[in-house]
Amino acid sequence: MNPARVASTSDSSTTLWKLGQYQNPIAVTFGDLDLLLCCFVIAPSTLILAFYFWTTPNVLKDRRRWHLPPGPPGLPFIGNILDLSDGERMREKALAWTKKYGHVFHTKVGGADYIWLSSPKAVRDLMDKKSAIYSSRPPAPLAGDVASAGRRQLFMAYGPRYRTVRKISHALLNITQSTKYQPVQDLESKQLLYDLLHDPEHFYDHNRRYSAGVIISITYGHRIPNWDNALARSVYKVVNNMQNYASPGAWMVDTFPSLQNFPEIFFGNWRTFGKKCFEHDSPIYLGLWGNLKKEVDTGKAKDCFCKDFYESNPEKQGLDTLQAAYQCGGLVEAGSETTSAFLNTFLLFATIHPEVVQNGQEELDRVVGSERYPTWEDAPNLPYIRAIIKELLRIRPPNKIGMQHSTTEDDWYEGMFIPKGSLVMLNWWAINYDPERWESPYEFKPERYLGYDLPAAAYLNVADPNQRDHVSYGAGRRVCPGIHVAENSLYLNISRILWGFNIKKKQVNGKEITPSGDMVPGWMCIPQPFECAIEVRSAKHAKIIECIWAEAEAELEPEEKLS
Template identity: 45%
Template structure:
């Protein structure tokens, strides 16, 4: 006999109410965390700004592995080196995906490697990138780094108040050479400005409350654009970003095909496209993502280093004493790395003290797992809480002090430290973990060493004074907001240590200019670069026959 309609409706309502009643609860067996509310879980507790401070407080209260229930989603927060090593490294086979970051996907056209889920496309891109950024390849880029670093020093002689712009040009030009084969010669280059402006807006979007709501309550995505202004904004960001990235790609692709391009990463990308047939937009985002990664993270770290030297002048003095003892009147080089342990410590401490990926980019687990008695459900986001680990007083006593001596006995490279089986011996967590580990870390580490050693060798970095002669002391806690952070702009006094040092900087730059043409591009490229001449796939096959 058929059930009455009202009975069916009652049963349906009961099921819906029961399902809704579970939303926002922390299921039994999950890692502990702050108390939840029905439907929203911990959403009401999520900080609107400076999230790294609240995430660290929760780690102190709930332990190194805790959970946040965010509407329909779960975020597992790892706040110890051991937990990161155990899960993201040792279980990387299931912890290397990404949660669905909806607005980030819209703003990237679904093409940004940083946000891609773990799968065939991501692995294909990673293989291409690895071939061009591995430790062997990284050694061939040293002439690029040397040139751009000397251009940075020369720019600071004449425009020290624009130190942030000169630092950004330094890291961007190094990257445009490696990726596209051309130098960025001016701090006023419009594409340079567009890159940093666009990536800053992308980072802010990713860290916004609106982006979080659309991730946590996917039903809201069904709303039309006029009711979702952030989605309209994300689409506009994608249009401008695609114009830059795909534009760079199409220009260099054309030059590669007609034989006029300088050797660069895109040579391998064109070969891969010939073989596998992926789209120009994807190729544009692969090369563009490397451009933003190589430009932004290293520049942000160097800006943090300048701030640290202003706030901790005794550190700058100690570094200069080591440089004077080892290098004397000559400019330091990468060959001096073994003899400059304090400067190596400055590099590591810069990455620890001001980590640009302050709460990491979340991973996602692709199947149910268990850790230390806790359930970690399939699909959960997994955050590596960089700030909490870097500022754990048990790991780093007096953590907000910039102290390179923390690494007095640590001669590991960043890659060696990241792969150290003993998690407590890892220097910092800026370069990620597991299969998402940054493949350009060898290049970034060398760029940081050259910049830090030569800045301290050539210049005094001091507190600036305002028009009334009063010192303007920067606030190390005044950071930009978003997925990736850095100090907000601050003034600094950057002056040559002596006339002889200033003259040496000018002499070194004059030698570099002899290698450049009238457009300040390489006249003859350095020897030893890894890239081979481009040949069409058919030509390669014919040669093999």
């Protein structure tokens, strides 16, 4: 700004005005405009630019950034956020970018580097082999810090506290321990068959009851006989809250963590919202944990995860009460909606693909027959059922974006620089849909997995990473610790549903309704509620279902019964 120039312009124009010779008022406005331009545009822009270059990594500050992996150019400041925030289109982008830029590529959102690992080899080389530096999570001021008070394992940065909670979840969910939970899965699966027999219309909620029921029973030892159950409702409210704020891109502050240093009012009052979520969620989890402790102390607790955890003395392991409460609640969050989403996705694909139902039933009739129902022992003899499970996980991984880890050290890979603090995305859409590996990847073809004889956990560390079945349980040190429980649930229910029921398109006024296959809005791959016809295969099958549920229910406490 030049004050002298402003003054002289103003003086001369005043004189001209007085003389009645004023002809060019614009001269005045130009001067004022200069001033305004300086005050309100140039100076703030310079300040913003300076702040941006000062706070965000760039090649001027770090020349190694010339060697970042290739990737799509983004817009100034915001980078590729517009591409990344549209979850529905992310799948196509993930595939197109992999084709164009290769198996490791780079995108940017604000100051954050995203490194996309789009081949099994890159996942193996980095997330698995270098898991010591590829196992953190990106900062999430809302989801991780405020709404979870830093206590949710899923969002925790890698460090001593994370290692402790990870050890606990692994110890309580490993393959040996998970066999302890099989009777719960067996019981709840019998109710699922009974529910489908008597009320097939509400299959969607029956699958949700099954999944929540198993995980709440495994975690807290309480049975959920129906979907209106108060405990299930309150826990699900927490799960839904979490899904709202945890979706990538849902809150600016979690996309650009440095915004937490500015007044929250500019960014949707995120802190106030996060505190509200915490104030709603924490009493529920603390209440459940407190009750469980009382039940253990009075000898009334049933065998469950929390009981074993409480008896292992969490305080001695450095975990406070809040952490202990969230450790248990976190399992319910991680294990319920994921499992039910896959059971409903199974029914969706079964409705659209009669040949899959037919092939599955042929195998079940051959191995199990119609005199009895499928049990755990049948699993090794049902390769087509196993193939259906793998194909479901391949074609619909748990979320629409990919799984985020973050790096705790700078690294180099195949001549490319991967900066410390990068968000490293497990690009499961590109890997699971790689046309080089999976013929017609968009088609639902379980038979592609015939010959993959092992459960998913056994493929995590298979010598040749290209032989991995899929990457939908994650990778490295953060791989889903509930993998055995999850696979057991999918096996038991998919085999039993196919054994007992025909699944077809629903007919309305003589017209078949084909489900759209759309997913609910949000981060996770959950199918939109849809219609289908689920009919018991024969009177014999119906009788077996009635009998097994009657026997199972007779063993239950009165409050645990269905009616």
